[in-house]
Amino acid sequence: MRKKLVAGNWKMHGSLAENAALLAAIKPALAGIEAAVCVPFPYLAQAQAALAGSSIAWGAQNLSEQPKGAFTGEVSAAMLLDFGCKYVIVGHSERRSLYGERDEIVAKKYMAAQAAGLTPILCVGESLQERESGVTEAVVARQLDAVIQAAGVGSLGKAVVAYEPVWAIGTGKTATPEQAQAVHAFIRGKIAALDGAVADGLVIQYGGSVKAANAAELMAQPDIDGGLIGGASLVADEFIAICRAAAR
Numbered sequence: 403m404r405k406k407l408v409a410g411n412w413k414m415h416g417s418l419a420e421n422a423a424l425l426a427a428i429k430p431a432l433a434g435i436e437a438a439v440c441v442p443f444p445y446l447a448q449a450q451a452a453l454a455g456s457s458i459a460w461g462a463q464n465l466s467e468q469p470k471g472a473f474t475g476e477v478s479a480a481m482l483l484d485f486g487c488k489y490v491i492v493g494h495s496e497r498r499s500l501y502g503e504r505d506e507i508v509a510k511k512y513m514a515a516q517a518a519g520l521t522p523i524l525c526v527g528e529s530l531q532e533r534e535s536g537v538t539e540a541v542v543a544r545q546l547d548a549v550i551q552a553a554g555v556g557s558l559g560k561a562v563v564a565y566e567p568v569w570a571i572g573t574g575k576t577a578t579p580e581q582a583q584a585v586h587a588f589i590r591g592k593i594a595a596l597d598g599a600v601a602d603g604l605v606i607q608y609g610g611s612v613k614a615a616n617a618a619e620l621m622a623q624p625d626i627d628g629g630l631i632g633g634a635s636l637v638a639d640e641f642i643a644i645c646r647a648a649a650r
């Protein structure tokens with residue numbers, strides 16, 4: 403049985419004071435429930451200090467594909483490990499669309515994360531225009547293939563995939579449970595055609611306007627194994643309710 407995993411993606415939000423309050427609220431409320439928060443780089447040490455020894459893991463939202471060197475402004479996988487990270491998001495649609503991260507660089511970042519022992523949360527998903535022109539599956543397949551070709555299908559045994567339709571991110575417009583399930587089933591089926599055991603074990607999160615109010619019906623879908631939560635992960639009661647809905 404796959405275990406559901408909810409991860410918060412704080413994006414570029416937070417402050418030392420706000421984070422302290424949020425972490426202090428979620429830690430006891432989620433005792434015994436596996437969850438994660440992916441925080442801005444400067445707050446990794448704060449997350450580590452607050453969450454060490456709890457059931458909540460922490461991670462980052464991006465990393466360099468390079469191991470070290472003259473790459474001003476970049477952060478390596480080894481640096482994330484230094485701060486106890488378990489997860490790192492790669493290929494989030496905001497990085498793809500706003501920072502020009504193409505499939506090839508996403509695959510390199512995915513491999514750099516795994517080489518260091520981090521678990522990449524690989525984001526895939528289509529834009530509104532792509533959905534409306536009927537190429538959702540082709541887009542998601544292309545994004546997955548970039549990683550499968552570079553790192554092999556077996557690498558997905560040590561990764562999490564997050565399906566995040568771009569049109570549902572931060573818009574309040576959630577995919578219906580049926581819409582999400584259909585793409586999740588497509589992803590699992592595509593991987594199952596290459597490796598059944600990897601497909602069975604793969605955690606596929608849904609992301610895009612997940613809230614306490616819609617979490618239970620999304621999490622009830624057979625191929626939805628948790629969520630990647632943006633805005634609602636910044637509100638303690640919302641995040642706690644979503645994690646509990648997934649754990650049920």
Ligand SMILES: O=C(CO)COP(=O)(O)O
Pocket residue numbers: 411494566570571572573574609610611612630631632633634
């Ligand atoms: O992008 C997301 C998580 O990575 C989803 O963001 P929202 O939950 O704010 O829509």
